[in-house]
Amino acid sequence: MGTQESYEQGRGTGRRALLGAAVLGAGGAVLGLPGAASADSRHGGGLKGLPVPTIIGHRGASGYRPEHTFGSYQLALDMGADIVEAGDLVPTKDGHLVCRHEPEIGGTTDVADHPEFAGRKTTKVLDGVPTTGWFTEDFTLAELKTLRAIERIPATRQRNTLYNGRWEIPTFEEVLRWQDEQTRKRGKQVWIYPETKHPTYFRKLGLGLEERLATILRRHRKDGRNAPVIVQSFEPTSIQRLNKLVDNPLVVLLSAANTRPWDFVDAGDPRTVADLVTPKGLKEIASYAQGIGPTLDLVIPKDASGNLTKPSTLVADAHAAGLILHPYTMRNENTFLPTNFARGTDPTAYGDAFGAFKAYFATGIDGVFTDNADTGLLAREDFLRR
Numbered sequence: 001m002g003t004q005e006s007y008e009q010g011r012g013t014g015r016r017a018l019l020g021a022a023v024l025g026a027g028g029a030v031l032g033l034p035g036a037a038s039a040d041s042r043h044g045g046g047l048k049g050l051p052v053p054t055i056i057g058h059r060g061a062s063g064y065r066p067e068h069t070f071g072s073y074q075l076a077l078d079m080g081a082d083i084v085e086a087g088d089l090v091p092t093k094d095g096h097l098v099c100r101h102e103p104e105i106g107g108t109t110d111v112a113d114h115p116e117f118a119g120r121k122t123t124k125v126l127d128g129v130p131t132t133g134w135f136t137e138d139f140t141l142a143e144l145k146t147l148r149a150i151e152r153i154p155a156t157r158q159r160n161t162l163y164n165g166r167w168e169i170p171t172f173e174e175v176l177r178w179q180d181e182q183t184r185k186r187g188k189q190v191w192i193y194p195e196t197k198h199p200t201y202f203r204k205l206g207l208g209l210e211e212r213l214a215t216i217l218r219r220h221r222k223d224g225r226n227a228p229v230i231v232q233s234f235e236p237t238s239i240q241r242l243n244k245l246v247d248n249p250l251v252v253l254l255s256a257a258n259t260r261p262w263d264f265v266d267a268g269d270p271r272t273v274a275d276l277v278t279p280k281g282l283k284e285i286a287s288y289a290q291g292i293g294p295t296l297d298l299v300i301p302k303d304a305s306g307n308l309t310k311p312s313t314l315v316a317d318a319h320a321a322g323l324i325l326h327p328y329t330m331r332n333e334n335t336f337l338p339t340n341f342a343r344g345t346d347p348t349a350y351g352d353a354f355g356a357f358k359a360y361f362a363t364g365i366d367g368v369f370t371d372n373a374d375t376g377l378l379a380r381e382d383f384l385r386r
Helices: 002-019 070-079 117-118 158-163 172-186 198-206 211-221 238-242 262-267 281-284 314-320 353-361 372-386
Strands: 054-057 087-093 095-100 123-127 128-135 229-232 248-256 290-295 366-370
Touching: 054 070, 054 372, 070 172, 070 372, 087 211, 095 172, 095 211, 123 172, 128 248, 172 211, 198 238, 198 262, 198 353, 211 238, 238 248, 238 262, 353 366, 353 372, 366 372
Parallel strands: 054 366, 229 248, 248 290
Antiparallel strands: 087 095, 123 128
16 A cells, blocks of 8 residues: 555544444444444434534525525524534636525526626536526626525415515535534534535636635634534535545545436546445445435335335435535425425425425434424424434
């Protein structure tokens, strides 16, 4: 083993220890970091000092506020979320990283109401899909700061439209400063969970995300294994690149089993997510990442009617590989819940989210992304005292 290879392996080992990596012993005991939060014996591990299962505020508290705004981030933290997913990171024309769900901002900002930007509307091919709208890489940061956020799914979350126009687009550096401020105010460490969005697409535009992210983390002294910043991506090569740049905990996001990460498509790699969630695929992921963020359907598949079926072996297999699992995304509305947990006929009404949380927690997941952190916290309380 060469010197660099030994160094990288050592870095990965340290990060897995920090995460209280999921390793289930023969007797079913959980091996974790001393002093880590106690966990049910069916669970793997969690982030040091945080409860398991960990409640992650998905894009903040996006069930109640327009996503990726400080209004959403603050509410998630105030509700008690253990981690705030503050930042789907996309670049501006002048190289800044900002927090938006996608580089196309027509659905999440009021850009369409700005006549001065009408000529910026265009169609681009984003990960193989023709997409029409306005894109962050065509705006300077100063221009983006003149826009205001709006609710992304107003038909489902009409009440959230009350807050349209209140908050601007945050930069990632602003998020890091907010994290420090909230940590000081609360007297305990605030964790965040940014994501590199469409990294292959942006690298081809000369706007590589990983190097920019690493530079910002180093500038704020948050690039180490003890830093309260977990970085995630749907593209494994983005995580592999970050593994060489920073010591932060890293997580590979996984979509539906029959899909292929876009970096695989671009490189001609025939593997699908189904290949990545085999014991062999998980072992490979564990060589450069400390966790996976699978879609909930990979944890418990649904039948043709949308009802939950029997849990897969993913949790046990990932834990055996030393990986934690933070699946996505739990939401309260009927339209997002498994059919057997929907209630009534209104797709926008709340269903039995508590029942769905319980079903997923029972599989042994280490945490979950949710738009409704308050619901998740109550569900965890119910689950742990059963």
